[in-house]
Structures are given as structure tokens and as C-alpha cells.
Amino acid sequence: MITLHWVYALTGAVFAAFALLGVTDRRLANAAFWALLALSMWAGDALGDVGNGVLVLGLVGLGAFGRMGRGGSEVPAAERQDRAARFGNRLFAIALIIPAVALIGTFLFKQAPGWFDGKQATLIALALGVLVALAAGCALLRAGPLVPLQQGRRLMDSVGWAAILPQMLASLGAVFALAGVGDAVGLLVRQTIPQGSLLGAVAAYGVGMALFTMVMGNAFAAFPVMTAAIGVPLLIRAYGGDPAIVCAVGMLAGFCGTLLTPMAANFNLVPAALLELKDRHGVIRRQVGTAIPLLVVNILLIYWLAFP
């Protein structure tokens, strides 16, 4: 059966290729960083928890002190202009192969449960889409197999150590959970709620969801804490609110917090690196004007709809 582990093996191979290309032009810190990620993809399950912890220390050390730079060279603009004229809309067609295969695969793979792990259908289909797009791209654009790897490495180096921020923050979340940070925050929040005001309690729930999501980088981590501290005892039990509305909209109040925090690295910092923005917080800045009004809307929706 094709499972996520096949996709990890492929991802490891891509990182290993980036590492080898880094060695060839003596970007050794970059090469070591991508090699450690290849090791994690290939052998992560065999390393054990402490082994993986040491791997994390190695990645952090290289990322923070290793002077990672940018390798590879860009194709000159005039050359790209010529090729754009030559290849035309073929370029878009190849770009659309990945989402198209991911879409079709998601449906088809679920029909063949013996062959594919249905729960991971989209990620497996995404990986397949990449392989199809690479094959089509090399054939239609008459490029050798090294070209995509070299150009991919150039982009990967421009993202640099930020590539592992999402995984690092997930790890921090695990330590927070182990240490009982959520309980401590819940205790703190309960002390700040104004007595006897329904709107005050709803606002504390919504704002609390957003703020704690900003701290944790993830509404999933904030939701159980806020719901245990305010949602269930106060809004649902004491004031008789509709639990479906309180919780569904409360979760979305948390998502407003996700738009505002560097802790949600894969949504906010990684695209800034990927799009080569000088301002690391450039994406967050564009999201503030939507997130804050939307948080107010969510609080009012709970207040109006959940308490008839």
C-alpha cells in the first residue's frame, strides 16, 4: 500500500539532492542543513525521540550560526523573456498539473483503499502531481533533469532555515502541552472576566481565543483551553448558549489570531521567505486589516446567534 512514508522517502530524496548540489558549490552549511532534513525524512522513525531531539539541535545550530547563504544562479531576465515567448501557455498548463492531479487523486485514491492510504490521499496525490509535472515540464520545455533540481535548490536556499519553523513551533507546542501551559493560561483568563455581563464574557472568549492562538500559533491548541475556561462553564452552562454556535464561531475567532502572529510560521513567515519579502512580517501586516474587524464580527455573531 502506498502510504505517507513513500512521500517522506521522495521528500528526503529531494532534500538530499539539494544537499549534494550545495556541496558542489561549497555552500557547506546549507548542504549540512538539507542533509539533516533528508535524514529526518528517511530515518526519522528509527532515530528515537532523543535522536530526533539531537537532530533538531543540529538544525537550530546550523540555522542560527551556520551562515547559510544562497546558492545557485538565476537565469538572466532577457533569456527568461525569450523562453516565455517561446513556451507561452504551456507554462501555465504545467503549473496547473499539480493542483489538478491533487484534486483528481484525492477522489480516486479513496476509491482504492487497498492501494492507497485514504486518510493521506491528498498529500500522496500532491506528491504524484509533482512527479507528473516534473516529467511533463522536462519534456515540454526540453530541460535536463538537473535543471529543476538546481532551480529548486535556489528557491530552497532563499527560504533557508525558515523552512523548518513550522515543525519547530509544533515541537514547542508539544513541550507547552507537557508542561501544562494551557491550564495556567485558563486560570489566568478566568480571573479577568467581568461579572454578570454576557457581552463581556463573549468578548473575553473571542479575544481570549485570538490572543492565545497568537501565543501558540495554532487555534487547535487554544480551543480546548478557552472552551474549558470560559466556553463550557460560562457561555454554555451559565448563560445557556447554543454549544454549536459558541464553539464553531469561537474556533473562527481563533483563526483571526492565526492571521496576526509570527508563531503561525507556515502561513505567515514561510510565504514571506518564499516570496522574497524583505519584511519578515509583510504578510501579517496585510492581514491585520481583515483579521481585527473579522474578530469583532465573530464576537457579535456569538452574542446575537447563540443566545436567543
Added chain:
Amino acid sequence: MWVLLGIAAIVAGFLLRFHPLLVILVSAAVTGVAAGLDPVAILAALGRAFNDARYVSIIWIVLPVVGLLEANGLQERARGLIGRMRGATVGRFLIFYLLVRQGLAAVGLTSIAGHAQTVRPLVAPIAEAAAEAQGGALDEADREEIRAWAAATDNIGLFFGEDIFLAIGSILLIKGLLEQYGIMLEPLQLSVWAIPTAIAALVIHGFRLWRLDRRLKRRGAGP
């Protein structure tokens, strides 16, 4: 209460702009020590979670495709195409993308679009090209702002579309948590309540994109 020191460490670290990877490591150490965990247990917790979260890094395998297409003029082609389309503006294009992204996420197709899959190769270059057609020559800061708008629009479309889908993680989390309190709900009862916020997100972000268009238009018409 001492475990909250870890949160203080991470907030201070980000504000003072220390290296984010070091800030995370220090925060994990402070939190773990404050909770009385021994260093090896902290390291093991970090390692286990890092290994369990590997799936988020799968997305980097699309970079060779993106790199190949960019080397062959994908962004230049996007510019050529938009330049010929009359009435194409950044705002209209991004509102269209927002609708598509929300719609796809609402039927559970969250990973077929995203920053690496669609924003960097398609959405950002098309948005930049449209802005250029509207507002004349852009400097580097303007270009970065337009690219940031493209990424922000992708996030907002994803976040405020996905909860309409029944089987998304957050809906299942809500259902599971409420069961612990003896409240039984079906996923559909929860996911319908994601619709009002989805509409509000479309209206608010759409309005901001419309204003972006007006700003670029004023500039294009200026001196």
C-alpha cells in the same frame, strides 16, 4: 504559573528580533525547566513532535517544479497575459482567487492550493503584473506589498472556507472536545455555523482589495 515564563520568552524573543530558531529552543527549555522536567525529557518531547510534524515539510517538493517553470519564463508569461487583458486589476483578480480558495476549502480541498503550489508560481506574478498595468511602474517595496497581498488572500480564503467542510480537523476537534462534556453534536450542526463568518471574511477582505484597486488607480492617473 512559572510555566508561563516560556511564553514571555517567546514574545520577548520575537519582539527583540533574536534568531527565531534560538528563541523557540530557549522558550522550550525555559518552559520545561519551569515545569520541573529534566533536560533529556524536554529534548525527547521536542524530537518526537518534530518527527510527528514532518508532513508539513512535504510541501517543499514542489519547489523544483516552480523553479523549472520560473527559469523558463513563467512570471514573464503571466505579465504578458495580464497586460493584454482589459479590466484585469489586482483587486478583482485576488477577489476571484479568494472565492475560488474559499470554495475549494469548503469542499475539503485544502492542500491543492497554497503558498508553494499556487501563490509563488501563479497568484503573485499575475497580481504583480495586474498592478503594473494599473499603477504604472512599481518600485521594489510596491512589488513586495502586492506579493504580500497575494499570500494574505490565500490564507484568508483557506481559513474561512475550510470549516464549512464536515471532516476538517478543527470541526472534529470541537466535536470530540464537546463529547467530553456530555454534549453530542453532529459535524454538520457545527460546520453550518462557519458560513456567516465565511461571508463576512469575503466582504471585509474583498472591500480592502477594492480599496487597493482605487489606490492604484489614483496613482496610475497621477503625474
